Structure formats: structure tokens, C-alpha cells
Amino acid sequence: MYHLNEEELNFVRKEVERQDIHFRHLANDLIDHISCEIEEMISRGRKFQDAYKEVLGIIGTDGLQDLQKDTLYLTDKNYRIMKNSMKISGVAGMALLVFGILFKMQHYPGGDILLVIGFLLLGGLFFPASLMVMRKEYQQLDRPLIYITLMIGGLAIIFAVLLKVLHWPGANILFLLGYSMMDLLFLPLLLFSLLKNTSDSQLKTTYVIGAFSLFFCMAGGLFKMLHYPGAFILLIVGSLGLTAVFFPMYVYKMYKASDRLDPQFIFLCIGMLYFNMFNLLLAYN
């Protein structure tokens, strides 16, 4: 049986690459498969170029592209469904909430229903799905417990806000559950995981400061909602630690080496501003 030489193999490889097959395993399989077919035909007395054209004719001109699409779709189907439902539910839930708030402020009818559906979409679909996607994307935080505690804590807080807004009973218990879950389980787990994965001692200090500040902020938020004393001090210590100590240190460590301004930094700044504003309003109320 005829064996393709190096030059002919390279030709096949280039042709497959030219078709923009970027899924590695598929590309290798395709090169292998096409080469075998060509060898088969050459053994039956064809020339290389004719044999290649014939094989391509069997697959079809766009055949390779379609194959790739199908492969990706099949291997990733569940993941994709989850991702798409996450995107749709997130955007839809957010839109419903915004209109619900506006309706309620203007005392139009239907505000409550919009709020309930919006919160259900955000809490019931978007939040769990996004955590699962996160788990796939951030491999360094691989302890499932981190995501489970974040999920329970986040859900409890989201629904506590809903109950509070609608003046239904049970909000305070949910707040207590959510905040203590986040504060006593999620934060320490996250901190340990981060500390384990970094060797830089300065970065470690930064993480510890950040975690403690966040701890104070969340404890302050909880105390405020439940009208315990000391909320004011906790919120102020937390905000100051987070903004005046952790944030500059973190930015300095993370972006010092980067030679371009990452839009992430602008996003972080605006996020910090909102976080502080809400914290202070909470403390002031």
C-alpha cells in the first residue's frame, strides 16, 4: 500500500487548516482520515491531486466546517444550553426588575408581579447557571464547597430582598442565613483557596486585608438589617479597609506589569463606587 510522503501530508494539513478547523482533536482526526482515503485511492492508481479532489468531493466543499460545527455542538451541547439560558434569564430578569421598580415607584399596577418574576428569573435561573459556568471557567478555585456556599448565600440574600420589598414575612431569617453563610463559610473558603494558589507574599497580605474588610462590610450589612448595635462602625471599618487599603494594593499588584490600561480597571472603580455608595446609604438609613 502507498504511503503519503512528508510533502503530501503537509499539503493535507495545510488544506485542513485553511478550512479554519481550530478544534485540535477534530483537525488531527480529519488529517488522518483524509490521508487514509487518499492513500487508498493512490493504491488504486490515481495521482495525488486527483485523489485529494475526489475525497474533498465526497466530504463536500463546506463539509469540514459543518463537521466542526456539529462536533462542537455535540460535545458542548449541555454547556451551551446552560450558557444561553443563563444569558437570556439574566438579561430578562434584570429588565423585569428595573421596570418593576419603576412601576412600584410610580404606583402603577403590576409592579409586584414584575418584581417577583424578575427576582425568580435572576435567583432561580441566572444565578445558579452563572455559578456553574464560573466553575468551568475558573479552574483555580476548584473546591465545590466555595460555589455551594456562594449559591446558598447569594440566593438567600436575593430572595430576602424580594420579601423585604414586598413586605412579606421571613425576610430577616433569610438575611441572617444568607449573610452568615457568606461571612462564615464562603469568605474563609475563598480566602484559603486564594492563599493556597498564590506564592507572592504581598499578594497574600492583600487578599487577607480584602477578605477581612469584606467580612466587616457584610457583617455590618446584616447588623443593620436586623437592627443590632455596632452596624455603623462595622460598615465604616469595612468600607475604609476595602477602598483605602485593599483596592490600591490590589490594583498596584495586578496592573503594575500590564502595559495597557485594562477596561477591567474602569469597571472595578465604578463597582467600588457603587459598593461604597450602597454601604454608606445602608449605614445612614
Add this chain to the structure above:
Amino acid sequence: MKKLSYISGILSINLFLVGSLIKMAHWPGASILIILGLGFMALVFLPVATITAYKDEVDKTLLWVYVSGFICAFVDIIGAMFKIQHFEGANVLLLIGLPLPFVLFLPVFVYNHIKRDDQQMKGFLGVMFLLTYIVVFSALLAFKS
């Protein structure tokens, strides 16, 4: 420009925070610090950082994401400043500003995300979490008082 963005960003947030704390304690000088902090953020940090980041951006089709993000943040920050200082027009600014990120920035961002078929979820999740946080806490604070 890069250094200016970093410094102005961190400085303005801290000015605002210290100003707000002083205001709560009813000490003098709070208003100046708050106006300085938020004004610095809206008029120096935001334009400088947005332009610098866009210049460094590899994918120039993202122009509208940057522009819409800038507009939303600008209106919101100025609105917050007017509200805290009880300037006239604060309520109009906030009435426009509060839904603005959700009716302007979010559609533009999601459209771009889908158009580019972005498989990287980091940015998307970050934006969605921040917006969720904003909307949930806005709801809480709006109905508390």
C-alpha cells in the same frame, strides 16, 4: 495617561468615601470632598481612562460598548453628586440615570457579546454580577424609606 487613570481612579473613590464619612459625622468640609471626589471621577478619571483603554483595545469594534458605558457612568455619578448635595435637577438626573445602565449599556454590551460569539465568560459574568448587585440593592433602598 495610564498612570493618571490609575491614580485619579483610586484617589477619587477615596475622596468620596472620606467625604461621605465626614458628612455622616456632621463635621465641616464634607461637601467639598464629595464634590471633589465625584467630580474628579466624572470629569477626569472617566474620560481619561475610557479613552486610554479604548486606544489600547485590540478590537476596535467595541467602540459603542465604551461610549455607552461612559455615558451611563457619567450620568449616574453626576446624578449621585447632585442628589447628595441637594442641587437642583438631581431627581431628573437620577430618574434618567438609574435605568440607563439597563436600557443603554446592557443591550449594547450583550449585543456585542453575542455578535463576537465570545466564549470567554469572565467579562460577561462580571458585568452581570455588578448590574444584579446594583438592581437588587436599588430595590432594597428605594423601598426602605
